Amino acid sequence: xxDRILITGAGVVSAIGCGKVQTLDALLxxxxxxxxxxxxxxxxxxxPVGEVKMSDExxxxxxxxxxxxxxxxxxxxxMIALDEALKDAKITPDMLPNIGFISGTTVGGMDxxxxxxxxxxxxxxxxxxxxxxxxxxxxxxxxxxxxxxxxITTLSTACSSAANAIILGANMLRCxxxxxxxxxxxxxxxxxxxxxxxxxxxxxxxxxxPFDATRAGLNLGxxxxxxxxxTEESAKKRGVKAxxxxxGYGNACDAFHQTASSPDGEGAYRAMKEALQLADIxxxxxxxxxxxxxxxxxxxxxxxxxxxxxxxxxxxxxxxTKQFTGHTTSAxxxxxxxxxxxxxxxxxMPVNLNWSQPIEDGVVPVHQxxxxxxxxxxxxxxxxxGNDSSLLxxxxxx
Amino acid sequence: MMEKKEIYVLSAKQxxxxxxxxxxxxxxxxxxxxxxxxxxxxxxxxxxxxxEARRMGKILKRAIATSKEALKASGLETVDAIITGTxxxxxxxxxxxxxxxxxxxxxxxxxxxxxxxxxNTISSIVAIQMKNHGYNVTYAHKxxxxxxxxxxxxxxxxxGKISSAxxxxxxxxxxxxxxxxxxGGMMGHxxxxxxxxxxxxxxxARNDDYLCKILDFKMLHKPTIERxxxxxAKFKADFILTGISGDHKSDEAYIAExxxxxxDAKLLKYKHLFGESFTSSGLGFYVAAQCLKAGKxxxxxxxxxxxITDKKPSKILIFNHSDGTNYSLTLLEA
Numbered sequence: 001x002x003d004r005i006l007i008t009g010a011g012v013v014s015a016i017g018c019g020k021v022q023t024l025d026a027l028l029x030x031x032x033x034x035x036x037x038x039x040x041x042x043x044x045x046x047x048p049v050g051e052v053k054m055s056d057e058x059x060x061x062x063x064x065x066x067x068x069x070x071x072x073x074x075x076x077x078x079m080i081a082l083d084e085a086l087k088d089a090k091i092t093p094d095m096l097p098n099i100g101f102i103s104g105t106t107v108g109g110m111d112x113x114x115x116x117x118x119x120x121x122x123x124x125x126x127x128x129x130x131x132x133x134x135x136x137x138x139x140x141x142x143x144x145x146x147x148x149x150x151x152i153t154t155l156s157t158a159c160s161s162a163a164n165a166i167i168l169g170a171n172m173l174r175c176x177x178x179x180x181x182x183x184x185x186x187x188x189x190x191x192x193x194x195x196x197x198x199x200x201x202x203x204x205x206x207x208x209x210p211f212d213a214t215r216a217g218l219n220l221g222x223x224x225x226x227x228x229x230x231t232e233e234s235a236k237k238r239g240v241k242a243x244x245x246x247x248g249y250g251n252a253c254d255a256f257h258q259t260a261s262s263p264d265g266e267g268a269y270r271a272m273k274e275a276l277q278l279a280d281i282x283x284x285x286x287x288x289x290x291x292x293x294x295x296x297x298x299x300x301x302x303x304x305x306x307x308x309x310x311x312x313x314x315x316x317x318x319x320x321t322k323q324f325t326g327h328t329t330s331a332x333x334x335x336x337x338x339x340x341x342x343x344x345x346x347x348x349m350p351v352n353l354n355w356s357q358p359i360e361d362g363v364v365p366v367h368q369x370x371x372x373x374x375x376x377x378x379x380x381x382x383x384x385x386g387n388d389s390s391l392l393x394x395x396x397x398x
Numbered sequence: 399m400m401e402k403k404e405i406y407v408l409s410a411k412q413x414x415x416x417x418x419x420x421x422x423x424x425x426x427x428x429x430x431x432x433x434x435x436x437x438x439x440x441x442x443x444x445x446x447x448x449x450e451a452r453r454m455g456k457i458l459k460r461a462i463a464t465s466k467e468a469l470k471a472s473g474l475e476t477v478d479a480i481i482t483g484t485x486x487x488x489x490x491x492x493x494x495x496x497x498x499x500x501x502x503x504x505x506x507x508x509x510x511x512x513x514x515x516x517x518n519t520i521s522s523i524v525a526i527q528m529k530n531h532g533y534n535v536t537y538a539h540k541x542x543x544x545x546x547x548x549x550x551x552x553x554x555x556x557x558g559k560i561s562s563a564x565x566x567x568x569x570x571x572x573x574x575x576x577x578x579x580x581x582g583g584m585m586g587h588x589x590x591x592x593x594x595x596x597x598x599x600x601x602x603a604r605n606d607d608y609l610c611k612i613l614d615f616k617m618l619h620k621p622t623i624e625r626x627x628x629x630x631a632k633f634k635a636d637f638i639l640t641g642i643s644g645d646h647k648s649d650e651a652y653i654a655e656x657x658x659x660x661x662d663a664k665l666l667k668y669k670h671l672f673g674e675s676f677t678s679s680g681l682g683f684y685v686a687a688q689c690l691k692a693g694k695x696x697x698x699x700x701x702x703x704x705x706i707t708d709k710k711p712s713k714i715l716i717f718n719h720s721d722g723t724n725y726s727l728t729l730l731e732a
Contacts, residue, residue, distance in 0.1 A: 043504045101619075106516055108538075117500045120578045130582025134486055134676070135517070136539035140723070152619045152724065153546040156487070156517040156538035164535050171553045192495065195504050196512030253480070253525040253534035259513050270531055385522025387534055 009089025014223030015050030050221030050326025078142035078186035089228035104161025104185030158383030163333025184334030186224030208295035210320035221326020250274025254386025265306025267388035293320025319352035333381035409471035460596035472600035478560035483543035485676020487517030541720030544680035562602030567680020589644035593673015597680035
């Protein structure tokens, strides 16, 4: 048994709302944020997406950013979520020089690079955005809006980036490298990965249907979420309460294929198993699984197999929330971790919307509203390249 | 604070603008006159089948070659973790995809470039090649990308979560991308040379043969001078490996700060040989580890010729920072 890692604050923004209040309301009332494309400039209007319902300009106004400051959409969403997380945990700017910031992203400043690429090559226009193309700049832009953090780094493991940021943060606390770390991820939709996913033929032109026999691909989403992880001692000293406990986490590599999951879900199985082992919790204690459940034929089958291998014929109630938000890629691990905290606090399981037919030999998701006291939740995030991670989030008082 | 386990560097391999997969740079460094240079590649056929290699970008082939060589030299059969740092990831494929997207529009794109464009392609392709299901992550944080990867390994070794890790630092550079970075003010200052980086090191518990020991490691963001001084007092060494790169203004500040922090310690450099990139600090780590193993520091690494000495180095501190923003201190001992 190791020291408890407390979650003392959280902030979130996604297609279903800005902040935890709107998010909870949408989850409880089965209100999806997936719909026709509004903000991204692309020819591909045929794909439904889960956009954050604000333009870049709207977000800049919301955050009081002056006209001269350079921003990217991923950083702007990151700032909105980070602002809520810091306030929620009662963290003031003067405390930041003792706090680490760890963020996950893959697109970084690609939203600007894809608009201005030919300018970068051919002329001097928009060259101020060149320096913010990389992932690290995106994290620093987000963090610097609030002050000087003690330490900043960036995870980039595709769709499990934010989950891995959470894992690094927990390991830092356990090593005594910090008392508080702010961890999570941010990612906006870009033309780059919309087209990339389209070329791989994994986007659905309909509303996505995770774990349904007729599922035909994913809907892209965007957003950001950050958690404040803290040692028990620090929280006690500051007089802040745990909203939840990060009681376990696992990371494993599927080592199967660059863009496909193995048929037996080896990486997913190992990640979930490791999370349970670290927490020293038996599989039958898991009350709910927030699945990665992207809605692609390959992921959902592979994830179902992994769950069946770990839990046998007693797979806990599980659902995907990608029908609410779209697949928020690098940010999904922390956005869905916030959903799990809300589920623990409010005693409900988010519904696997838009589901009607079980996958042959698959797992049946939670498809009716289900109010129930929850103690332990597994939250999965898997990335291209087989970067599979699982978080175990528990109620503070058991 | 937990008890610090002893962590050893078991092997370190590189492909760069110096001769690949060897330490020829110690006695016969290659000097470059022009600012943009690509790495000297070895033959990849010993590491990857020609069919697989055809579809891979250079950054992936180099990562596989250095990883396989590092694992072989470490004496280990396998590692518990594969952790990679890369500032820009697979930039060549990213560039191909962006170029097609910008010029040909959104209807005719092939998935090939996209599939190998994400940063974590490197770590995952190494895992696929080694059939390794262990911990696997990728860091992409500017000049401390490799350092972040190393930190993750050190933390998990201390926690006992792993007993060995393959830590990589990989960045490639195309001519187009170099010119873009130059336009953005990020490359090509004064005498600065850009260099691609491919470094793989195996760290873990002591083995029969090893290069050096990692005594301590710390990363800081925008630290005050007081904070840096407090750290410098804990990270004492006779030799300080700096990241001065030929960017005059930045080098001047770098050296002044190093002198203020470390007093009489002798300052060393490596970027004049290996070039600048987001993961050049990985090459710095490799250089320091090889010097400790060899028991000597080549004369051409000294910043100040009057410091040149035959003395066997016992400790080298790698003092890395980029633009005074992200710092890392890595203390190695023979």
